[in-house]
Amino acid sequence: MASASTAIGLLAIAVQLGVPVQGGAQERTGPLGTDAPVTGVRAPAAPAAPASVRVDGPYGSRLDPSALEWVARTERALTLEQKVAQLVVAYLEGGHPRDGSARWRRARRLVLEERVGGFIVGVGPTRGTATWLNELQSLSEVPLLVTADLEWGPGTRLRGATVLPINMALAAAGPADVAYEAGRITALEARAAGIHMAFAPVADVNVNPENPVINTRSYGSDPAEVSRRVVAFIRGARSAGLLTVVKHFPGHGDTETDSHLAMPVLDVDRFRLDEVELAPFRAAIGAGVDGVMTAHLAVPALDPQERPRPATLSPPILTDLLRRDLRFPGLVVTDALHMDGVKGQGRTGEVAVAALKAGADVLLIPPDEAEAIDAVVRAVRRGELSEARIDASVRRVLMAKAAAGLDASRDVNTAMLAERVGRRDHEEWSRRVAERSITLVRGERGALPVSRPGPVGAGRSLRRPEPSRHGRGVRGRAGAPGRPGGDGAPVEGLRGGGSRPGPSPGPLVGPDAVRQLLPGGAVERRARAAG
Incomplete structure (x- = not known):
């Protein structure tokens, strides 16, 4: 049983971080490989708080007092420029670049000079990617949050890892338990390679047969069935220590435009949104999803504007709907800011500032990382954005890093990759599901x-x-x-x-x-x- 002083200390740190406190605590544990613990996701280093004390939100219940202290200490040590940089997740090509190459120089600059908060990993060999991530982690003053699009399982980005059937096939293959196992397998192999957060599952309800961008990436056209599988994937991933980000809020399943190429408009009423598009997101939030990714599409029913703006830049959608009405306390991540669905809204810096003003926490792949950071810093200094607003987002980013165990350990054991990634039992499970689908x-x-x-x-x-x-x-x-x-x-x-x-x-x-x-x-x- 934890002491009273431990409980008081946890409460004090939570109040300092601005995190609501309620009743029960949980440990940060999970398997890797077969029975081994996930690297960096450990049991509490200090005694757990009494059952009557729990830090609320997607991360709070997984953070022990030492992790919360790390969050507070790390935040205090950051300058304004460093805080803003923590909100930037830059693109990193997979594999290990040749020393001195342009890729090598760029990644080192982003870590050592721009001091970005993390990376989204592209396609590359598993061993090279993991080795390169270890090197970059060793260079970074604050641990890097490593993310990836893993909709088809770990093999989506890691060559040699297990490739899973796409979501619609998972839904065709059987009950929601299939999605749970997909999440678990994804987590086991991704964490082994140094990835902490998946931009998955897809919560879009694909009700438009002309949809050129979601389609089979969705679990289907029934909101209830999609919701069940979204929740199952989240729980499966969490069981093995992987953070999840549900996408694309408030719903990209009824569009005929690819937001990589232009900004779609979702022209439906609020009743329909509540019944169809928002249902899986509501379920994901209820399941404690770690993050929500925004969509680069306009929704006139939620944000009527003479010049339509995407949800990514919309305060009524991100702050009023997502934060206030749906009570989401975790990370709000923009979809990639180099996509044409949002680029037309302004220059890189203008879009970055607008996204944070709307309610986003993480700026994903801005076309120019330095320009985005500089623009946000200038916006704070001229009073367009408050530093308190930046602090709130930094706190969420650091809490996500602590939830991934990065306060304790940031590298992975590359000697174990062959045993843990692309496992035969995972490949066989994927094949059986594909056949059944x-x-x-x-x-x-x-x-x-x-x-x-x-x-x-x-x-x-x-x-x-x-x-x-x-x-x-x-x-x-x-x-x-x-x-x-x-x-x-x-x-x-x-x-x-x-x-x-x-x-x-x-x-x-x-x-x-x-x-x-x-x-x-x-x-x-x-x-x-x-x-």
């Missing part, structure tokens, strides 16, 4: 709707004949790569391949997406089995 859209007369006769994996398109309950229906233009398939005549189904009649998990699936659904050529094997 192959589902007949309709079981009538054994037919599988496709665009034209031929193997499913060879440029043909699956389509979902029945309309979505929440969307506009499903008939779309026919099957250009990456787009939903159209009104093709059904052909004979996959005879003898073990496919089972069942409901579609969501809207249309285009030919490129089909190949993404199933790793290891499962589609092609099934097509060959059909004769």
Whole structure:
């Protein structure tokens, strides 16, 4: 049982950090590999507070007194410029660059001169990436928060790691337990390689068959089913020490524009938003998700403007809705600021300031990191942003780092990578799920709707004949790569391949997406089995 002085100390630190305090405490533990503890995610170093004391929020219940003290001490030591830099997460190519190369010099500059708060890792070999991250961590005064887009599991970014079926296939394969295991496997391998936070799961409800950017990245078109799987993934990832960021708030599932290329407009009323788009985010917040990623799309029902602005830059969406109405206390992360869906709103510095004013905490991939930092510092000095506002975001970033165990340890054991990443049991589980996910859209007369006769994996398109309950229906233009398939005549189904009649998990699936659904050529094997 913790002493009274320990409890008082925890309360004092929490008050200093501005964190609400309620009842119960938890330890920061989790497996890595088979039974080993996650590197850097440890049991409390000091006695836990009594059951009547708990720091609230997605991180608070996982932080012991020593971690909270580290957060407060680290924040006090930072200058204004260093605080602002903690809010920047820059892009880092995967793998280990050649010493002295442009990549090598850039990454070192970002750590040693700009002092960024973290990186989002691109594609590269697992060992090279982990080795390079260890080196950069050793150079950084404050531990780096390492993030990655891991929607297809750890193999999304780490070569040699397990590649999982995409979300819509996970939903087709079975109950929410499948998403839990996907989260757990992702966490085990990502943490082993030095990644602390996944920009996953996708909480978008894909009700628009013309959606060019979400589509099979979604768990489906039913808000309740999507919510269940979002929560399951979060819990699975947390069980092995990985922080999660749900995306793309307030919902990107009913758009026909790719926000990488332009700013979409989600033109639906507030009732519909509450019923469909917001439901999975509400569930994720209830499950204690660590972060929420914003969408570069305008929502007139939430923020009516003569010149539409994306949710990323919208105080009514990020502060009024997300923080106040949904009571989200964790990190608000912008989607990548180099995307065209937000770049048109101003210069790098202007967008960075606007995002923080709207309620964001983390500036993800600003086109020019130094310009973003300088612009925010100038905004504070002229009174456009308060330093207290910056402090609140810095505190959340540091608490996330402590929740990942970075106050205790920041490097990973690269000698164990072969044992922990790309494990045979993980690969086999992924393959079994991929096989199970192959589902007949309709079981009538054994037919599988496709665009034209031929193997499913060879440029043909699956389509979902029945309309979505929440969307506009499903008939779309026919099957250009990456787009939903159209009104093709059904052909004979996959005879003898073990496919089972069942409901579609969501809207249309285009030919490129089909190949993404199933790793290891499962589609092609099934097509060959059909004769």
